[in-house]
Amino acid sequence: MEHTQQYRPTKAIIDLQTIRDNVHNLRSYLQEGVQIIAVVKANAYGHGDVAVASAALQAGAGILAVATPDEAVRMRQHFPDVGILVLGAAPISFVRYATDHKIMLTVFSTEWVKQARSVQGLSKPLLLHIKVDSGMGRIGVTSNEQLLELYEEIQATEDFIVDGIFTHFATADEEDTTYFDKQVVLFKELVNALPIKPRLVHAANTATALVKDAALQFDAVRYGISLYGLAPSGYVADLLPFPIRQAFSLQTEIVHVKKLKAGQSVGYGATYTATADCYIGTLPIGYADGMIRKLGGQTVLVGGERCPIVGRICMDQCMILMPRAYNIGELVTLLGAQGNDFISIDEWATKCDTINYEVPCIITSRVPRTYINE
Numbered sequence: 235m236e237h238t239q240q241y242r243p244t245k246a247i248i249d250l251q252t253i254r255d256n257v258h259n260l261r262s263y264l265q266e267g268v269q270i271i272a273v274v275k276a277n278a279y280g281h282g283d284v285a286v287a288s289a290a291l292q293a294g295a296g297i298l299a300v301a302t303p304d305e306a307v308r309m310r311q312h313f314p315d316v317g318i319l320v321l322g323a324a325p326i327s328f329v330r331y332a333t334d335h336k337i338m339l340t341v342f343s344t345e346w347v348k349q350a351r352s353v354q355g356l357s358k359p360l361l362l363h364i365k366v367d368s369g370m371g372r373i374g375v376t377s378n379e380q381l382l383e384l385y386e387e388i389q390a391t392e393d394f395i396v397d398g399i400f401t402h403f404a405t406a407d408e409e410d411t412t413y414f415d416k417q418v419v420l421f422k423e424l425v426n427a428l429p430i431k432p433r434l435v436h437a438a439n440t441a442t443a444l445v446k447d448a449a450l451q452f453d454a455v456r457y458g459i460s461l462y463g464l465a466p467s468g469y470v471a472d473l474l475p476f477p478i479r480q481a482f483s484l485q486t487e488i489v490h491v492k493k494l495k496a497g498q499s500v501g502y503g504a505t506y507t508a509t510a511d512c513y514i515g516t517l518p519i520g521y522a523d524g525m526i527r528k529l530g531g532q533t534v535l536v537g538g539e540r541c542p543i544v545g546r547i548c549m550d551q552c553m554i555l556m557p558r559a560y561n562i563g564e565l566v567t568l569l570g571a572q573g574n575d576f577i578s579i580d581e582w583a584t585k586c587d588t589i590n591y592e593v594p595c596i597i598t599s600r601v602p603r604t605y606i607n608e
């Protein structure tokens with residue numbers, strides 16, 4: 235792990251024991267022999283890819299999945315022997331690295347296979363996972379004909395191996411299963427059309443693995459959001475077969491305290507004006523840290539009590555209304571537990587009209603990720 239000095243007190247704290255506990259629970263829920271593919275794309279949903287991947291592997295994950303070739307390179311540098319799957323499209327220029335470093339690539343185009351075949355002097359096998367677009371409308375083959383054409387093209391190439399076949403569901407986190415069921419039917423039809431079953435058939439994201447038919451776990455499940463202790467939707471949250479816990483906390487410290495007189499204002503646009511004398515604390519975190527302006531009015535925890543953000547959030551700082559004059563250096567919890575209270579990522583997501591997935595992803599790299607319980 236990198237240890238670079240950070241002078242600002244603003245930091246994300248990721249509890250790796252919580253990640254391991256989540257993985258243990260998730261693993262115990264799987265059918266015999268089903269592997270866990272830990273989805274650590276986008277810097278492990280903003281949690282820190284290397285630390286999260288280590289914790290997930292320790293707790294029983296067998297394969298890592300990322301979205302991009304560059305993320306795969308980073309994982310390979312830290313984990314020389316683990317299976318790594320790139321879920322998104324990979325350019326032909328990445329094929330050599332993939333063969334040299336045993337990275338599994340997602341494939342969905344016959345043309346791509348032809349081009350990959352023309353890469354000279356590949357010394358080792360290329361492991362390919364065929365993506366089926368059963369209704370997500372993103373990438374993948376959509377029919378038996380496309381699938382078999384692609385399959386034949388791969389089989390016709392020495393050292394190209396159909397290692398897996400997979401799909402992704404668009405509505406697994408919703409109660410209505412009409413669309414989901416159609417995707418299942420199409421995926422099964424295409425898998426069955428293959429002359430030989432590949433090593434890994436996989437379809438389940440968190441929502442599918444936890445609340446749908448266990449048969450859809452196939453050979454492996456791709457657990458993402460649940461590793462981090464978050465539910466894919468309110469519907470899934472209510473049905474969770476075991477508790478999962480949020481691993482991500484966000485903290486800072488008060489850097490300035492002042493008394494505001496009735497009639498005085500704070501922040502750009504002077505949008506907040508004190509109606510009575512009050513105490514204002516300044517926090518060294520702002521929208522350039524991912525604390526977007528939509529979080530104005532959100533409460534933070536100081537001394538175990540909720541204090542609202544007042545005025546507009548600035549690029550690097552924001553102000554809170556406090557019940558008393560706290561000291562400089564007083565701990566402020568923006569996400570996570572303090573005292574008997576807890577601010578969830580879901581609470582921020584609701585405040586921002588978005589989903590919990592987006593919240594830790596948009597906490598920018600200026601906020602150092604620190605780890606407890608390594």
Ligand SMILES: *Cc1c(COP(=O)(O)O)cnc(C)c1O
Pocket residue numbers: 273275321401402438439440441456457458459460466
């Ligand atoms: C991100 C992603 C996942 C993980 O989904 P969660 O809902 O976070 O569990 C699984 N599969 C694919 C293809 C993905 O892109």
